[in-house]
Amino acid sequence: MSSEITTAVGSNRVAMPTWLERYTTAGRYGLVVGTGLCLAALLTNPVPDPSFPWMTLPPSLRLPISQPRIEHWPVTYTIGIWLWIACFPALFLAGFKRYRSRLRFGSELWLAGLPTLAMLGWTTYCRFLWPKLEPPTWNAPSYTAVCWLYCSSYETFWSNAAYAVALLGVCATMLAHHRSRTRLAPSLLAAFGVLAFPLGVPALYAAARRFRAGADDHATG
Numbered sequence: 001m002s003s004e005i006t007t008a009v010g011s012n013r014v015a016m017p018t019w020l021e022r023y024t025t026a027g028r029y030g031l032v033v034g035t036g037l038c039l040a041a042l043l044t045n046p047v048p049d050p051s052f053p054w055m056t057l058p059p060s061l062r063l064p065i066s067q068p069r070i071e072h073w074p075v076t077y078t079i080g081i082w083l084w085i086a087c088f089p090a091l092f093l094a095g096f097k098r099y100r101s102r103l104r105f106g107s108e109l110w111l112a113g114l115p116t117l118a119m120l121g122w123t124t125y126c127r128f129l130w131p132k133l134e135p136p137t138w139n140a141p142s143y144t145a146v147c148w149l150y151c152s153s154y155e156t157f158w159s160n161a162a163y164a165v166a167l168l169g170v171c172a173t174m175l176a177h178h179r180s181r182t183r184l185a186p187s188l189l190a191a192f193g194v195l196a197f198p199l200g201v202p203a204l205y206a207a208a209r210r211f212r213a214g215a216d217d218h219a220t221g
Contacts, residue, residue, distance in 0.1 A: 016093070016097065016205070020093065020205060023090060023093070023201075024090045024093040024094050024097070025090075026087075026090070027086075027087035027088075027089065027090020027091070027093075027094075028087070028090055028091070028094060030083050030084075030086065030087035030090070031083070031084060031087045031088065031090070031091070033080075033083060034079075034080040034081070034082075034083030034084045034087065035080065035084075036080070037076040037077065037079050037080030037083065038076070038077050038080035038081065038084075039080075040076045040077075040080075041067060041073075041074040041076050041077035041080075042055070042056070042057050042062075043057070043061070043062055043063050044062065044063050044065050044066055044067045044074065044076075045062075045066055045067055045074045045077075046059075046062070046066075048073065048074050048077045049072075049073060049077065050072055050133055051072075051130065051131040051132075051133055052131070070139055071137040071138070071139040072133050072137060072139070073139070078139060078141075081141040082141060084141075085141055085142070085143055085198065086198060088118075088143065088199065089115065089198060089199055089200075089201040089202055092110050092111060092114050092115055092202040093110075093111075093201075093202050093205070095110045095114070096110035096111055096202065107206060107209075108173050108176045108177045108206070109173075110202065111189075111202040111203055111205060111206035112169060112172055112173040112176060112189055112192065112202070112203045112206055113169075113173045113177075115169065115196065115199050115200060115202055115203060116166055116169030116170055116172075116173055116192070116196075118143070118199060119143065119144060119147075119162065119165065119166045119169065119196055119199055120163075120166045122143055122147065123147060123150075123159060123162040123163055123166060126142075126147065126150065126151055126159070127150075127156075127159045130151075132154060136151075136152055136153050136154050137152060138152050139152075140152045143198070143199045144162065144165070144195070144196045144197060144198070144199050144200065145195070145196075145197055146158060146161050146162045146165055146195060146196070147162050149161070150162060165192065165195045165196055166196075168188060168191060168192045168195065169192040169196065169200075169203065171188055172185065172188035172189045172191070172192045172203065175188060176188075176189060176206065176210070183211075185210060186206075186207040186208075186210035186211045187207070189203045189204070189206050189207035189210065190203070190204060190207035190208075190211075193205075193206075193207060
């Protein structure tokens with residue numbers, strides 16, 4: 001079987017590697033399952049997430065059992081949150097496949113711009129708004145590896161590093177949008193994708209597409 005999913009000529013859908021197609025599809029189901037697992041914790045524990053004590057149900061609506069916790073959070077809540085983290089990039093890939101030709105910025109928006117915007121938003125939220133639990137924990141949910149270093153330690157150095165990675169994403173998106181024919185754009189996309197993993201998976205795909213296109217141009221030039 002070909003490693004690429006073929007698409008009809010003139011369709012808005014684009015070819016993606018088979019494994020990425022499967023991840024994009026499975027990821028959307030994973031988000032639904034993750035949401036269900038988080039909500040299940042409301043049925044068993046009075047306060048599933050101590051950061052948000054208001055998020056609770058009356059005792060009459062809860063089951064007469066209580067889940068054990070992994071650090072600060074019930075088991076199903078923990079699994080649900082980490083499923084969201086693992087599957088969230090699939091939304092950007094799905095949007096890229098379906099809507100890229102309908103917007104001015106096309107692939108750059110879906111594969112790099114929106115993940116960068118999400119990283120900026122979550123980094124700001126975690127730095128200034130998130131009600132932090134004590135003590136910090138290795139199990140702190142985080143959408144990128146560098147954000148995990150902050151959320152599991154509360155060291156501002158790592159939050160500043162997350163902002164630096166997001167700035168790299170901004171630069172990569174802008175350079176890619178201007179259709180730079182140098183190898184700098186795909187290199188920056190790849191660097192952002194790695195440093196922002198797993199949120200950066202779409203940017204890694206964007207980098208691979210550009211490296212491949214550049215190799216094809218060189219071969220036919």
